[in-house]
Amino acid sequence: MSEAVLYLDGVSVVFDGFRALNNLSLIVEAGELRAIIGPNGAGKTTMMDVITGKTRPTAGVVRFREHDLTKMDEATIANLGIGRKFQKPTMFDALTVFENLELALKAPRGPMACLRWTLSGEARRRIEAVMEEVGLSARAHDRAAILSHGQRQWLEIGMLLMQDPELLLVDEPVAGMTDQETEHTAALLVRIAGQRSVVVVEHDLEFVRALGSKVTVLCEGTMLSEGSIDHVQNDPRVIEVYLGR
Amino acid sequence: MSASLAAPAPGGFGRMSLRLVLIGALLLLALLPVLNRLPADSALHVSDFIVSVSGKWITYAILALAIDLAWGYAGILSLGHGAFFALGGYAIGMHLMRLIGPRGVYGHPTLPDFMVFLGYKELPWYWSGFDHFPFAILMAVAVPGLLAGIVGFLAFRSRITGVYLSIITQALTYALMLAFFRNDMGFGGNNGFTDFKELLGMPLNTPSARSTLFYASLLLLLGALWLCGWIARSKLGRVLVAIRDAESRVRFLGYDVTQHKLFVFVLSAMIAGLAGALYVPQVGIINPGEFSPGNSIEAVIWVAVGGRGTLVGALLGAFSVNALKTWLTTVAPDLWLFALGGLFVAVTLFLPRGLIGLFSKAAK
Numbered sequence: 001m002s003e004a005v006l007y008l009d010g011v012s013v014v015f016d017g018f019r020a021l022n023n024l025s026l027i028v029e030a031g032e033l034r035a036i037i038g039p040n041g042a043g044k045t046t047m048m049d050v051i052t053g054k055t056r057p058t059a060g061v062v063r064f065r066e067h068d069l070t071k072m073d074e075a076t077i078a079n080l081g082i083g084r085k086f087q088k089p090t091m092f093d094a095l096t097v098f099e100n101l102e103l104a105l106k107a108p109r110g111p112m113a114c115l116r117w118t119l120s121g122e123a124r125r126r127i128e129a130v131m132e133e134v135g136l137s138a139r140a141h142d143r144a145a146i147l148s149h150g151q152r153q154w155l156e157i158g159m160l161l162m163q164d165p166e167l168l169l170v171d172e173p174v175a176g177m178t179d180q181e182t183e184h185t186a187a188l189l190v191r192i193a194g195q196r197s198v199v200v201v202e203h204d205l206e207f208v209r210a211l212g213s214k215v216t217v218l219c220e221g222t223m224l225s226e227g228s229i230d231h232v233q234n235d236p237r238v239i240e241v242y243l244g245r
Numbered sequence: 246m247s248a249s250l251a252a253p254a255p256g257g258f259g260r261m262s263l264r265l266v267l268i269g270a271l272l273l274l275a276l277l278p279v280l281n282r283l284p285a286d287s288a289l290h291v292s293d294f295i296v297s298v299s300g301k302w303i304t305y306a307i308l309a310l311a312i313d314l315a316w317g318y319a320g321i322l323s324l325g326h327g328a329f330f331a332l333g334g335y336a337i338g339m340h341l342m343r344l345i346g347p348r349g350v351y352g353h354p355t356l357p358d359f360m361v362f363l364g365y366k367e368l369p370w371y372w373s374g375f376d377h378f379p380f381a382i383l384m385a386v387a388v389p390g391l392l393a394g395i396v397g398f399l400a401f402r403s404r405i406t407g408v409y410l411s412i413i414t415q416a417l418t419y420a421l422m423l424a425f426f427r428n429d430m431g432f433g434g435n436n437g438f439t440d441f442k443e444l445l446g447m448p449l450n451t452p453s454a455r456s457t458l459f460y461a462s463l464l465l466l467l468g469a470l471w472l473c474g475w476i477a478r479s480k481l482g483r484v485l486v487a488i489r490d491a492e493s494r495v496r497f498l499g500y501d502v503t504q505h506k507l508f509v510f511v512l513s514a515m516i517a518g519l520a521g522a523l524y525v526p527q528v529g530i531i532n533p534g535e536f537s538p539g540n541s542i543e544a545v546i547w548v549a550v551g552g553r554g555t556l557v558g559a560l561l562g563a564f565s566v567n568a569l570k571t572w573l574t575t576v577a578p579d580l581w582l583f584a585l586g587g588l589f590v591a592v593t594l595f596l597p598r599g600l601i602g603l604f605s606k607a608a609k
Contacts, residue, residue: 092494115479163499
């Protein structure tokens with residue numbers, strides 16, 4: 001049996017009679033990069049919410065390695081090694097770029113530990129390395145509130161890297177980025193995958209092609225098709241509901 | 246936008262000059278009891294009234310500091326902090342009552358006057374231990390801390406935030422006020438405690454007792470300022486600001502938000518309790534009126550006026566609003582509540598960062 005990091009089986013989420021997820025099953029393996037596409041309302045974000053503990057599934061199994069995620073809260077799941085980047089970049093506007101990354105850095109999370117925390121040389125180097133990686137070194141001491149939309153996307157990707165998670169859930173990372181930045185992001189995600197598993201939700205098919213990964217197509221809360229980008233783009237069911245040509 | 250309104254004052258200007266002003270003001274304050282000892286005809290003489298009123302304001306400033314730590318940093322807007330302050334006051338009040346001993350009106354060897362009057366035969370069990378000063382101080386910290394711990398745990402675990410939490414804390418202080426008004430609670434009903442004689446062997450209402458309590462309050466203020474400043478500058482302070490601005494995002498980073506909020510709320514309640522314990526011997530009375538919801542709201546207004554999330558702003562707000570109150574209630578007592586309400590509206594509309602924000606703007 002191959003090593004499944006994330007295992008979803010028969011997951012349904014019902015909101016007031018509306019089935020946001022309908023018997024969804026998905027397996028992501030160790031080191032895999034997976035793209036998830038689908039029309040609006042297909043359940044992509046709900047799936048992320050279920051995995052990260054924001055939403056409880058009505059039915060089904062959600063496992064991260066041997067852990068049952070359906071019983072855990074957001075913080076516990078994050079500490080198990082699942083990091084999430086939101087569709088709308090979300091960070092702490094009153095804090096600087098450096099401080100945002102420092103909060104994300106993997107370290108003891110309790111109040112007393114935070115009170116006694118001192119920034120070691122090693123931690124500083126890690127933060128600086130990530131700032132370099134996401135191109136925000138020059139903005140280290142600017143407050144996050146004054147960053148441009150693209151820079152906010154980068155900062156949030158940086159925060160994800162600081163958490164050093166085993167599984168990264170990345171929701172629309174290239175919205176608002178220039179073509180060049182989009183390319184850079186694709187390269188970065190490909191590089192990250194290998195040591196970690198990465199799940200990317202994206203609308204931009206060119207970007208998904210650049211990732212060169214296996215693609216899962218969601219529609220109406222369930223899996224419609226799975227395979228290479230060429231395979232799913234030629235799947236008649238996908239063409240009918242999503243690509244619409 | 247709302248996040249930037251609540252942001253801690255940025256460095257730049259003025260952190261240095263602000264600190265100098267603060268140190269100067271505290272030194273000036275520390276001089277008051279000394280100037281009080283000068284002969285009455287000296288130009289620098291300061292009246293007893295000024296000393297006792299500023300001693301009282303110092304305890305208010307400590308309460309404001311406690312509120313700012315919870316509200317300005319962690320975004321927990323408690324409209325019931327007056328309850329923690331009053332509980333601390335009641336704890337020391339019980340000690341002061343025990344110290345009266347047989348000197349009460351009824352001359353009973355152990356029972357305080359109100360118990361004799363209400364027909365108590367012996368001290369209720371929860372009065373035991375209060376004849377010892379350290380126990381009373383311990384209770385002045387522990388009872389508010391425990392209450393905040395229970396209320397906070399239930400509220401934060403259920404993710405009750407914002408205005409809902411404010412309403413709960415407001416209800417808490419109101420409920421305590423009603424409870425303490427009852428004679429059968431054993432806390433003196435609506436008269437509360439008064440006619441205190443001495444504390445730690447020193448007769449109250451003497452200049453030396455006044456200046457001792459004044460300096461004790463000032464010392465506590467400095468200690469609380471140091472502690473809150475340490476928290477604010479630590480990574481914990483940044484986690485709290487993050488919780489204030491985007492609570493759910495903090496959870497996705499793996500922080501147990503409940504723990505962090507509980508930590509700061511309990512600590513804040515304990516500081517408020519200590520402040521109350523220093524307030525009561527200086528004003529010589531504690532009654533259930535101290536639990537009135539208006540008191541808690543007024544304390545929040547001090548912080549808003551001074552500038553929340555800055556610590557120094559809380560001090561500035563507590564002193565300036567109370568100075569205004571003392572002056573206005575002498576010249577035009579009827580106007581005070583209108584002035585307080587108007588002040589809050591004006592600050593919210595025109596000075597979202599309070600007086601501190603005004604100063605740093607002026608410095609630029």
